[in-house]
Amino acid sequence: MEWLAASDYWLGRLVFQRGLAVIYLVAFLSAAHQFRALIGANGLTPVPAYLRLVSFRSAPSIFHLHYSDRFFAAVAWSGVALSAAVLAGLADLVPLWGSMLLWAVLWVVYLSIVNVGQVWYSFGWESLLCEAGFLAIFLGNRQIAPPVLVLLLLRWLLFRLEFGAGLIKLRGDRCWRDLTCLYYHHETQPMPGPLSWYFHWLPRPLHRIEVAGNHVAQLVAPFGLFAPQPYATLAAAIMIVTQLWLIVSGNFSWLNWLTVVLAASVVDWSMILASPAPAPAALAAPVWHDALVVAVTTLVVVLSYWPVHNLLSRHQLMNASFDPLRLVGTYGAFGTVSKVxxxxxxxxxxxxxxxxxxxxxxxxxxxxxxxxxxxxxxxxxxxxxxxxxxxxxxxxxxxxxxxxxxxxxxxxxxxxxxxxxxxxxxxxxxxxxxxxxxxxxxxxxxxxxxxxxxxxxxxxxxxxxxxxxxxxxxx
Known part of the structure; x- marks a missing residue:
């Protein structure tokens, strides 16, 4: 099934996979360092008490099998170690099935943490990491060319992330429509960063330009993701620049970095790099892998019904998952901006x-x-x-x-x-x-x-x- 191979995107896959490994590493470190106080057996909202209220079916997690603080710590630190190994290139050194297993373990372990994390793990970037991590399982390693269907699923995820955020702004606070939300946002955002004070005191006409640029990045550019090159790269570049602007102006965990990593998978790096490295020799993907890719694509298309319905709804949800495995969710942020x-x-x-x-x-x-x-x-x-x-x-x-x-x-x-x-x-x-x-x-x-x-x-x-x-x- 040669039509499934997208050999020109091997560098985009490499950037995406290494970037995703970094984000997994940070996420597992956050869990390992903070879980005892937040969700440990003697934490503010203990996991054991929560597990007595939910079933495995509604919140799939390995912690239904066993929970102790020592076990959770072992799981979280194992996630740190495995993320670091994948970042160092382990997934490219093992057979294709071994690479898929590594990514699958990362996904299962982090999903298990999110599904018992309760209010502490209720943020959109948690589900976003689970969804991106699931797709990474089927992206392959350097032994095969990147599967074009999985690359399209990554673009579909990025589209829902950006377009959903844009729509919820237009449907939400009036200040997004009159271009004044940035008069307040840098000051009232959840966690300002070192440069937020300076961004807040930018001239107000520039704040209006910021909002207009945000609308372009979230409501127009997403459609370019499915256009031929170089237009898809241009759309991704607009999103990357916008996300970098958000990174330097505030602290939004790994939301912006994961968006950048997703957009990097869209970029045709041969157009940007003066002397791009030649594509590594790749074998034809085995039939079983192609079959899995087609099956996963079909599953995502079917599960996309609810996110699409939500995007079209006047009562759009901001961040929500419609299945307990968090495979296809809906995203959005700051439908309302605090003025004080x-x-x-x-x-x-x-x-x-x-x-x-x-x-x-x-x-x-x-x-x-x-x-x-x-x-x-x-x-x-x-x-x-x-x-x-x-x-x-x-x-x-x-x-x-x-x-x-x-x-x-x-x-x-x-x-x-x-x-x-x-x-x-x-x-x-x-x-x-x-x-x-x-x-x-x-x-x-x-x-x-x-x-x-x-x-x-x-x-x-x-x-x-x-x-x-x-x-x-x-x-």
């Missing part, structure tokens, strides 16, 4: 009684805004899951319902695993006697304020979020 940044600030005191003169010490997080003088850090592509959920908690207490009180309990106990998620512990010797949370509005300082104070943020107290509580009351 609201942050939950947690404080504690070791004083035995609360008075008007009580001294409160603030807990600082690794990524989210807290101390107005601290420069927003670069975090992405790493994902600080608690920091992201704290942003949602500021939007509404409903988002914090399953985990915020357990978080307060852990801080009142000086729980080591939980404190490792934070930038520091203001009570290193003994736990605080009381804990409280307050709601602040945050604004980027102006150029004049920054020169005068050195601060990146200006904040005002809005309200009490959690009144002073002690451990005995919450236990």
């Amino acid at each position: 940044r609201v942050e939950v600030v947690i404080e504690g005191t070791d004083e035995p009684e609360i008075t008007a003169d009580t001294q409160w010490k603030e807990y600082h997080f690794k990524g989210k805004p807290g101390d107005p003088a601290r420069h927003p850090p670069q975090v992405a592509p790493y994902h600080l899951r608690l920091d992201w959920l704290m942003w949602f908690a500021g939007l509404s207490p409903i988002y914090a319902e399953p985990w915020f009180i357990p978080l307060a309990v852990k801080l009142l106990e000086n729980d080591r695993a939980t404190l490792r998620l934070l930038a520091g512990n203001p009570f290193p010797d003994t736990p605080p006697a009381f804990l409280r949370a307050r709601l602040y509005s945050y604004r980027f300082t102006t150029w004049r304020q920054r020169r005068a104070t050195g601060a990146w943020w200006d904040r005002d107290l809005i309200d009490e979020y959690l009144p002073p509580v002690r451990l005995q009351r919450l236990s």
Whole structure:
């Protein structure tokens, strides 16, 4: 079945596979470092309790067979090791079936983590990684030419990702239609980065150009992905440039990097590189592999009914999976843009009684805004899951319902695993006697304020979020 082979895209496949291995590596590191505090047996939302509520059919995961923190750690660190091995080229050194097995193990293991991750793994880039990881199983290695059908499925994934994001913006906040959303977004996005302050203070006409450029990248360019070359490369290049702009202006975990990696599979690298390396000698793909590729393509086409229906619906969902294996999902982001940044600030005191003169010490997080003088850090592509959920908690207490009180309990106990998620512990010797949370509005300082104070943020107290509580009351 020679028509299935796309020999000219061997370099695009190489870039995609190596890039995907890097993202897998980061994702497994994030899981290994943070799971005990978030979803461990004594975490904020423990996996064992969750597994008692869901069936294997609704949330397929190897952890239905067995769960312990030690087992989860072994699985996550095995994912780190396997990702690193694939990044180093192991998948190209083994037979085709061995390469497929390596990619399949990565997919099964990460899907297993996502399906028990609950609210901490509810972000679109989790399903996106699962979907891209599934397609990578069938992309082959250097022993065969890239299968054209799998390359088309990657383009279909990229199309749904970008076009879905574009549609949800047009259907959502009016500021996307009047080109003013970027007046606010750089300041109110979940986790600003080192350059977000500078992006926020760009001239407003440039912000309008940013929004218009975003519409072109998400509503026009996706159709070019299915055009002949060089137009497909041009469409992919527009998306890559847009994603790089987002990477330098904020922290969105590996969403933007994975989008870049997907777009790289579309690029005809022979057009760009002055002296492209010759394609490696490839054998004809075995019949069983061609049959699998055709079967997977048919499956994705059938499962695409619901994502397409969602794209055409006036009640479009932003990020959703329609099957428990997360094979074909729907994507989108920032259908609504916050106009004011609201942050939950947690404080504690070791004083035995609360008075008007009580001294409160603030807990600082690794990524989210807290101390107005601290420069927003670069975090992405790493994902600080608690920091992201704290942003949602500021939007509404409903988002914090399953985990915020357990978080307060852990801080009142000086729980080591939980404190490792934070930038520091203001009570290193003994736990605080009381804990409280307050709601602040945050604004980027102006150029004049920054020169005068050195601060990146200006904040005002809005309200009490959690009144002073002690451990005995919450236990």
